[in-house]
Amino acid sequence: MADAIAVLGLRKSYGKAVALDGLNLSVATGEVHGFLGPNGSGKTTAIRILLGLLRAGGGTARLLGGDPWTEAAALHRRLAYVPGDVTLWPNLSGGEVIDLLGRLRGGMDASRRASLLELFDLDPTKKARAYSKGNRQKVALISALASDVELLLLDEPTAGLDPLMEAAFRACIEEERQRGRTVLLSSHILSEVEALCDRVTIIRLGRTVESGTLAGLRHLTRTSIAAELAGPPAGLDRLPGVHDLEVEGNRVRCQVDAGQIDALLRQLTAVGVRSLTSQPPTLEELFLSHYASGGPARGPAAGQDGVTE
Amino acid sequence: MNTLAGAGALARLAARRDRIMLPAWIYVLTALVAGTAYSFRKLYPTAAGREQFAAAAARNPALLSLYGPLSGNSVGSLTAWRYGAFAALGAGLMSVFVVVRHTRADEETGRLELAGSAAVGRRAALAAGLLIAAGANVVLAAVISAALVALGLPAAGSVSLALAIAGCGLVFTCVAAVTAQLAQTARGARGAAIGALAAAYLLRALGDSAGPRGPGWLSWLSPVGWAELVRSFGQVRWWILALPLATSVVAIAAAGVLAARRDYGAGLLRQRPGPARAAGWLRGPLALAWRLQRGTLAGWVVGALVYGAVVGQAAQGIGGLLSSSEIRKILVRLGGHASFINAYLAAIMSFSGLIAAGYAVSVVLRLRSEETGERADPLLAAGARRLSWALGQLCIAAGGTALILAAVGLGAGLGYALRSGTGGTEVARLAGAGLVQLPAALVSAGVAMALFGLVPRASVAGGWTALGVFVMTALLGAALQLPHWILDMSPFTQVPKLPGGTVRAAPLAWLTVIAVALAAAGLAGLQRRDIG
Numbered sequence: 001m002a003d004a005i006a007v008l009g010l011r012k013s014y015g016k017a018v019a020l021d022g023l024n025l026s027v028a029t030g031e032v033h034g035f036l037g038p039n040g041s042g043k044t045t046a047i048r049i050l051l052g053l054l055r056a057g058g059g060t061a062r063l064l065g066g067d068p069w070t071e072a073a074a075l076h077r078r079l080a081y082v083p084g085d086v087t088l089w090p091n092l093s094g095g096e097v098i099d100l101l102g103r104l105r106g107g108m109d110a111s112r113r114a115s116l117l118e119l120f121d122l123d124p125t126k127k128a129r130a131y132s133k134g135n136r137q138k139v140a141l142i143s144a145l146a147s148d149v150e151l152l153l154l155d156e157p158t159a160g161l162d163p164l165m166e167a168a169f170r171a172c173i174e175e176e177r178q179r180g181r182t183v184l185l186s187s188h189i190l191s192e193v194e195a196l197c198d199r200v201t202i203i204r205l206g207r208t209v210e211s212g213t214l215a216g217l218r219h220l221t222r223t224s225i226a227a228e229l230a231g232p233p234a235g236l237d238r239l240p241g242v243h244d245l246e247v248e249g250n251r252v253r254c255q256v257d258a259g260q261i262d263a264l265l266r267q268l269t270a271v272g273v274r275s276l277t278s279q280p281p282t283l284e285e286l287f288l289s290h291y292a293s294g295g296p297a298r299g300p301a302a303g304q305d306g307v308t309e
Numbered sequence: 310m311n312t313l314a315g316a317g318a319l320a321r322l323a324a325r326r327d328r329i330m331l332p333a334w335i336y337v338l339t340a341l342v343a344g345t346a347y348s349f350r351k352l353y354p355t356a357a358g359r360e361q362f363a364a365a366a367a368r369n370p371a372l373l374s375l376y377g378p379l380s381g382n383s384v385g386s387l388t389a390w391r392y393g394a395f396a397a398l399g400a401g402l403m404s405v406f407v408v409v410r411h412t413r414a415d416e417e418t419g420r421l422e423l424a425g426s427a428a429v430g431r432r433a434a435l436a437a438g439l440l441i442a443a444g445a446n447v448v449l450a451a452v453i454s455a456a457l458v459a460l461g462l463p464a465a466g467s468v469s470l471a472l473a474i475a476g477c478g479l480v481f482t483c484v485a486a487v488t489a490q491l492a493q494t495a496r497g498a499r500g501a502a503i504g505a506l507a508a509a510y511l512l513r514a515l516g517d518s519a520g521p522r523g524p525g526w527l528s529w530l531s532p533v534g535w536a537e538l539v540r541s542f543g544q545v546r547w548w549i550l551a552l553p554l555a556t557s558v559v560a561i562a563a564a565g566v567l568a569a570r571r572d573y574g575a576g577l578l579r580q581r582p583g584p585a586r587a588a589g590w591l592r593g594p595l596a597l598a599w600r601l602q603r604g605t606l607a608g609w610v611v612g613a614l615v616y617g618a619v620v621g622q623a624a625q626g627i628g629g630l631l632s633s634s635e636i637r638k639i640l641v642r643l644g645g646h647a648s649f650i651n652a653y654l655a656a657i658m659s660f661s662g663l664i665a666a667g668y669a670v671s672v673v674l675r676l677r678s679e680e681t682g683e684r685a686d687p688l689l690a691a692g693a694r695r696l697s698w699a700l701g702q703l704c705i706a707a708g709g710t711a712l713i714l715a716a717v718g719l720g721a722g723l724g725y726a727l728r729s730g731t732g733g734t735e736v737a738r739l740a741g742a743g744l745v746q747l748p749a750a751l752v753s754a755g756v757a758m759a760l761f762g763l764v765p766r767a768s769v770a771g772g773w774t775a776l777g778v779f780v781m782t783a784l785l786g787a788a789l790q791l792p793h794w795i796l797d798m799s800p801f802t803q804v805p806k807l808p809g810g811t812v813r814a815a816p817l818a819w820l821t822v823i824a825v826a827l828a829a830a831g832l833a834g835l836q837r838r839d840i841g
């Protein structure tokens with residue numbers, strides 16, 4: 001089946017400020033796709049182009065097989081959008097907003113609306129101005145999830161939710177996946193991304209820096225190795241792919257690129273290994289390495305060392 | 310903590326945010342008063358001419374209700390009579406906007422929460438808003454005094470008129486400070502304060518047109534009335550200036566007590582819950598626009614009916630003035646010809662057209678605030694077409710303006726018919742006279758729509774500026790004897806002076822075509838541009 005979202009070389013600038021500088025993004029139909037990047041990296045701009053609110057400055061963007069700019073209204077009946085910062089009409093009740101947006105999309109499931117209101121514990125009779133940020137977000141989420149659509153575009157949808165509601169949200173997205181709906185999820189909550197997403201795309205400065213499955217991305221980063229050896233090691237600093245090396249007598253700590261683990265272990269076993277711990281890269285390290293403007297992967301500890309020196 | 314801590318810093322912030330808006334208000338209000346003084350001096354250079362004019366005007370409840378009582382026949386008296394009450398009204402409006410903007414509006418949007426978490430006292434924002442608005446009124450008084458003295462008017466009269474105008478501004482500064490504590494929203498706070506201002510104006514109008522046996526004391530209840538009761542340029546009654554001061558002190562004390570007792574973000578008037586399900590008809594952009602704005606529109610229509618009725622019932626008294634050639638002259642300048650009752654009612658209708666245009670522009674520019682407030686995004690992303698979103702709002706603008714104008718005409722017709730016993734034909738005739746203003750109001754709205762579609766960033770400032778230019782041209786153009794081609798630029802000089810004037814279809818058709826073309830240009834621009 002065709003990709004639900006196919007973006008190639010997308011560009012957008014506001015005067016001299018470049019928001020998107022050749023973004024690539026492909027989301028297969030039926031997958032939950034994580035869309036990650038530091039603040040100001042262009043995620044929201046990309047989503048607003050996909051919604052036809054902004055006109056692309058260059059490159060191509062296809063959404064559900066159509067052109068998001070010229071076919072906006074027709075495409076919007078097949079998708080639901082939850083913005084990161086939900087603002088509502090202050091004198092409308094939450095229930096009115098849920099119904100209005102659902103009807104504009106071409107209808108919603110009344111029983112699902114009721115069960116979602118219960119699940120998210122939202123009072124639909126309150127006026128929107130009385131809602132907290134989290135409750136405004138729930139209004140947009142319930143309206144989106146209860147609508148009968150193929151694609152969900154969610155821009156940091158859980159930023160204002162408490163942990164209980166966050167869990168409810170995850171359950172909902174899991175359900176959506178099983179129904180075969182496609183989800184593009186922009187998020188900063190890494191555990192959420194790890195739990196929900198089949199694939200992720202990481203962008204920085206308006207460009208795609210990485211795209212693939214989480215397991216695949218892990219291979220791109222370093223494993224931490226700590227070992228106690230039979231004798232003092234030698235020649236480790238000459239090995240390619242070994243970073244942040246610390247040697248204290250017989251103890252060794254370092255980080256090693258995924259492709260060089262084998263070579264490092266050979267060197268260590270040549271001396272004799274008494275104990276060995278190896279830690280796969282945490283998701284945080286994975287993202288920090290891509291988010292930081294420096295480029296090559298560096299752990300957070302390395303950064304702190306730099307400060308004390 | 311000292312409840313006023315940080316007020317100075319907040320006041321400086323407020324002054325910085327208002328650095329364009331406040332000078333503009335002060336400039337426009339000063340130009341209104343000084344421009345009128347200038348034109349009276351030019352039109353009636355002799356004391357005899359002014360005497361005749363003043364004597365005629367003083368016997369006429371219609372003019373008295375529109376402009377207030379005359380306190381003499383000098384240029385200054387005539388100026389104070391013609392624009393004293395309007396300038397007081399303007400100063401009141403300015404003060405309400407400023408105070409609410411720096412108190413309840415900041416609180417509602419949460420900006421004050423950020424500032425309030427710093428070393429800022431509970432009453433600091435209130436004090437800062439009061440300080441800025443009161444300061445603006447002090448500057449206004451100084452600038453108007455200076456302008457009038459520079460035109461050669463007596464110093465005592467100039468200063469007392471300027472202080473009377475600023476006094477009304479001060480009262481509504483403090484009224485707005487109270488409503489900002491009572492209402493939970495900026496809209497509610499502004500609405501309540503402006504409602505009080507409108508009531509004060511109407512009380513004055515009723516009191517001033519009451520006649521010797523009528524309830525003339527009503528004027529004494531109105532802060533707008535006080536501005537005239539000072540009798541600047543006559544036997545100046547300085548002590549009346551104590552009334553706005555005393556009222557302000559009481560209101561400030563009340564606002565201070567309320568501000569210290571309530572929670573952040575809370576008001577004394579509670580929000581009622583809304584429906585859990587949307588009504589069946591709420592399913593498109595037009596329906597949403599109606600749902601959001603029907604309350605405001607209802608307020609406008611009721612206000613227009615009441616205003617029309619008050620000024621309409623005063624029209625009957627105009628008959629006794631046919632002897633004066635000077636009043637004939639001034640009435641022609643004020644915007645009409647043929648019979649004087651008609652001229653008076655036509656002046657009322659022109660004025661109502663300007664106000665209704667303000668409503669139309671505000672409704673169109675709501676599109677921009679929906680866009681920048683990011684409320685347009687979910688709507689457009691949910692399948693609403695840009696065209697139907699904008700058209701929905703334009704429908705409310707056009708339909709609402711028509712309703713308001715019809716209501717003014719209807720009110721005036723009813724008021725006049727009841728007082729004079731002329732019956733129903735007057736009602737229909739005056740409703741038509743109100744509606745004939747519609748094309749001109751729509752051109753103003755069309756300008757705002759064109760700007761919104763083509764240059765959205767400049768649309769709010771540009772839309773209001775264009776309306777301001779149209780209004781100033783219509784109000785002061787003839788008196789300032791501006792060249793004809795400048796007068797013709799304002800759509801309001803193109804509509805027939807009804808009742809009484811002759812209706813030619815061509816200008817009305819042209820205005821409608823221009824309004825539609827402007828709106829179409831805006832819609833075309835909106836289709837092509839980025840949202841946000």
